[in-house]
Amino acid sequence: MSPEDQSPVTRGAKFVGVLVALRAAARAVRGRAPGSPPPAPESDVDPSRRxxxxxxxxxxxxxxxxxxxxxxxxxxxxxxxxxxxxxxxxxxxxxxxxxxxxxxxxxxxxxxxxxETHVEERGPLLDEEQTEEVVTMVGEGGEGISRRALLVGAGGVAGVAVLTASAAPLASLGPTLNPLHQTPWARGVRLVDDQGRPFRAGDIHIGTFYTALPEGKDPESFGAGVLVVRLPAEFIQLPAARRDWAPDGILAYSKICPHAGCAISLYRYPTYAPTSQVPAFTCPCHYSTFLPGEGGRLVFGPAGRALPQLPLVVDGEGHLRAAAGFHEDIGPSWWGVHRAQS
Amino acid sequence: MNLIDRYAQRRFLRASRAAEQRVGLAGGIKWALRYVFPDHWSFLLGEIALYSFIVLVGTGIFLTLYYIPSDSLVIYHGSYPLLQGEQMSEAYRSVLNLSLSVPAGLLFRQVHHWAANVFIASIVLHLVRIFFTGAYRKPRDFNYFIGLTMLMLAILEGFAGYSLADDLLSGMGLAIAYSVAMSIPFVGAQLASLVWGGPFPGNSTFWPRLEIVHVLLIPAALAVLITLHLAMIMRQHHSQFPGPGRRERNVVGTPMWPAYALRSIGLLLAVAGVLFLLGGLVQINPIWQWGPFHPYLSENGAQPDWYIGWLIGALRLMPNWELVIAGRTVIPNPFWGGAAFPLFVFTVMFFWPALERRVTGDIRRHDLLERPRDRPMRTAVGAAFLSWVVIVFAVGSTDRIFYRLGVSYTTQIHVWRAGIWVLPLVVFFVTLSACRSLQRSGSHPLRAWQGNVVRRSADGRLEVLSDSPDRVVPPATEPPVGTVPGREFES
The missing domain is CATH 1.20.58 (Methane Monooxygenase Hydroxylase; Chain G, domain 1)
Incomplete structure (x- = not known):
């Protein structure tokens, strides 16, 4: 039955029906006994005993x-x-x-x-007379002052100024924000393992991931750790601008999750092609999942951007080197984060 | 009274007079000795929190004498063979040595950690009791605000405490905390750099800062707030449930001296005793198994202490929304779960008393508590809100559920993204109708049997045996019915 077929009576009945349903819902929420509930029951029994x-x-x-x-x-x-x-x-x-x-x-x-069960009476908390007296006494402290507004105003300004002055040195706790954009990675930096041994392209096998650090740089810095994997060509679909970032199918990504800064330590690689999904990195903190074959694209989880990729080259000796630094900021996002151009 | 007692009494009097000549407090002490505590088990939850705090301070003093707040890298040569030769921070090494080399060190560290978990758990349960019995109403709303503030501080304090160890697990927690700080719109990066002294993992001033926050600033704030909390209770006296002889303007219960003092000291000792048994027998946070933290390392299946679980859950549940305007990341994703969510929960709790006053128009002073069923609306809203937070908390364990039960992690997240809105509604309506039906029936779901023991005499007359004023004496018009199954009473 289309709306045009409905007689005014049918429509009216429906309208009333909706009203009744709404009222029933409202009553269910309000309860059968509207109004304020009965006061707490008081008892006059004397329970005192020892x-x-x-x-x-x-x-x-x-x-x-x-x-x-x-x-x-x-x-x-x-x-x-x-x-x-x-x-x-x-x-x-x-x-x-x-x-x-x-x-x-x-x-x-x-x-x-x-x-012993003892009964103690509760006195009133508010004593009108005393409260008034306090207010009066405080007020009397200002007796005979004619420039009240001036004093209050100037006092307020002085207070704010002194508070600001004492809070300002808090700023010296923190340094400038520039280091947020820096990582130890730059063109030519070799990838080494946690013992300082350089990675060769031939060391990177399909089906597992490697953690690499920048040679000769501080391994404790936030951007130091990178994930390195080798993927068969069928899994690699990088954006056009990144075609040459993955020599021999070897890809490197920041190990720091761009969601909340944990190190990514789970790697999924298909072991049975017909049912498995494509290779993926997963962060163990909040399970953001990124595809190394597709430039670190996010496929699941709360991360707000893709995993930053580090362009690689293989040098003449077969060692892995960064072809450049990161093209975007690594780690969690903030107001001034440099995001990847997409 | 025998001779020794009389002698002791005389000595005591002399000592008291000597003290009184100097301090003159007898009036106050007399008042305190007669101070009345209403008896109800749920009133002990706050006391458990207080006593856990005392245990925390005591064990914490021991721990702080061994802790070194330093990120200097050192090589481990201590007694734990599996970490021999590992590079680690001096902070982590000091906690390892405290745990594995200092006599009774591990006992104190584990008692401290257990006490922190029990401290926050008892505060939360205390808050639940306060909410569902309406104990936050005037004149206790100020004290309710102090309590909420203490809960926030306690969570922060616990987090700072286990972060000090600088093991792999706590380092991951700090990375997340840093990301949440960074995610605060506009000023996040400044704030995080201020706290950490630079980009994560921060410069070496961060560790002394964290230690001072944990061992001085927050504990001192808690101590001041606890003092205010208790002073306010003493001024107003405890609230009480309705019962025989109980009115709005009196308080019925056990005076402080001697019975209540002994029982309360007993509770203090019981809390401490159970915490020491837990600390001695039940392992907690074995940091030597996690290993030292490096920013490029993490472990799988990581779970924080329980009171951080709701934040992990919120961070996991949140879809990957990030507000970007003109290339500026205005709201980074961790803000939703890590900052906005807890802020919202606490804001709602802070504004609840005012909200309720506005809705009910009830601005009177209340000293008698209400049973949850007698305020179906409050109870239902509270239960729904609580279930909402509890679901988020439970989502923090989705990876463990996947690991134990094999339920796909992604499926769980997708289900809960809807369930988080549906289930609280169900809880709301179920609670509402449960309250109303309990109100009508008058039965008590937690007591197996509530009735009167009656005796039938030879002439068939029924006589109520119990003389306790707590027993409900049925009206004379109705013959008492019902006996305990399997128990007959004969004359």
């Missing part, structure tokens, strides 16, 4: 517990002297002593000392 247990058996139990706690306590010192490397025994001794003391206290608190 009982003196006078329970020698419980007193004896507390005594036993205290002696046991003492034994555990002494045991800790002994264990500390003769077997200080035994964390388990130390823990049992100290934890046991404290737990036994705890039980002794709780048993004493519940069964040995007088048990």
């Amino acid at each position: 009982t003196v247990p006078a329970n020698p058996r419980m007193e004896a139990l507390v005594g036993v517990l205290l002696v046991a706690a003492a034994a555990f306590g002494f045991a800790f010192t002994v264990i500390y002297i003769v077997a200080s490397a035994n964390t388990q025994l130390l823990g049992i001794a100290m934890g046991g002593a404290l737990c036994l003391l705890a039980v002794a206290c709780i048993v004493a608190g519940k069964f040995v000392v007088p048990q």
Whole structure:
């Protein structure tokens, strides 16, 4: 039935139906008893009482517990002297002593000392008279001052100035932001492993990834680590501008995830072509997944940009070198991050 | 009273008089000894948090005497064979030595770590209790704000603490924290550079800064706030559940001296005892297994301490949205999950009391608590909000679920991106109707049996045996019905 076929009656009925449904939903949310709920029930029973247990058996139990706690306590010192490397025994001794003391206290608190239920009245928090007096007294401190606005204004300005002055040196905590755009990679820097041995093109095999660092540079700097993989030609579909970045099918990418700065350490390589997906890097922190064959394109996860690629060359001796530095910033994004041209 | 008791009493009096001649506090002490604590198990959650804090300070002092806040690279020659010859920071080496060479060092470090987890867990449970019983209402809203502030500080403190170790796991956490700081619109890079002293992993001033934050600035702030929190409670007295003799303007319970003091000291000792048993017997954060941190290394299946789980979950759940305008990255992705999400959660909690006052128009002072069922709307909204945060928290474990159960990680994320909005709605309506049906039935779901023990005498008359004022005495018009199955009472 198309809308034109509907008689006004049908449409009216539908409208009413919607209204009824809305009202039912509203009532379900508001509840069957609208308005403020009944006040909390107050009770006028007098619950005050005091009982003196006078329970020698419980007193004896507390005594036993205290002696046991003492034994555990002494045991800790002994264990500390003769077997200080035994964390388990130390823990049992100290934890046991404290737990036994705890039980002794709780048993004493519940069964040995007088048990009392006491009623205390709550006074009002707001005392109108006193509050007014305080306000008056504070106000009287300004008696006889005619240039109040001047003093308040100047005082405020002075306060802001002094606060700013004392906060300003915070800025000296941080250096300039220029290093954010720098990495140790530049044209000609050789790729080495964490022992400083240079990578040869022939060392890079299909199906696994290698972590490379820049030769002679600080390996602890954020941009130092790169991922190196070799892919068969069928998996490589680089953008036109990057055609010569992958000599012999060897590709290098920043190891630092452009999402939240973790080092990427998961590599997926198809082992059974018919069901597997293309090779991918995955960050173990938030599982952003990037395709090394497609210039580091993101296929899953929260990263806001592709994985930065490092152009490679193979030198005359067969060693891998950076053909240039990174063309974009590595690591997490910020206001001034240089993103890849796409 | 025997002779020794009389002698002890006399000595005590003399000592007290000597002290009083100098400080004159007897009036205050008398007041404190008679201070009344209402009894309810849920009131102990806050005390557990307080006592965990005491354990944290005690064990922390021990740890800080061994910790070296330095990123200088050193070669390890300590007692752990698998790391022999490894290059690592001096900070990491100092924690390794503290754990593996200092007598009882590992015990104290593990107790400290467990105490941190219990500290934040008990604060969260305390907050849940405060929320669902309406304890944040006037006059306790100020104290509720102090509590929320302490929760934020506690999370920061815990994170700073386990980051100090500079192991591989905590280094990854710091990299994420740095990225979240960087992601703050406009000023993120300045802020992160300010904190880290340069691009990640920062310069060598970062480690002393982190240590001072962890051992001085935040603990001092927490100590001040705890003092305020307790002072405010003492001024207003505890809230209490309705019950026999309980009214808005009184407080019924156990006076501080002697029974409550003994029980509370017992709780302090129990918290400390359990933490020492955990620290001694249950391994936590074995940093020697993670190895030293280098920015180019990470480990798989990494999970932070539990109270960071909700942020990991939010970072994982978030689609890859990044707001870029004219080549400027205005909102980098980690901002959503790492900053906006927790900010939103805390903002909602901070504004809740005012919001509720506006909706209900109730600006009166309240000292009697409400049962969750008696405020179905608050309970339902709270449960839905809580479930929303808990789902995000659970998403932080998606990789573990994949690893254990084989459910595809991507499928889980896609399901939860929808579930995060659907499930809280379901929770809302289920809670609402559960509250209303409980309100009508009057039954108590957590107590197996609530009724009266009755005795039937030879002439068939039923007599209620229990004389406890906590028992509900049924009205005379209705004969008491029901007995415990399998238990007969004969005259």
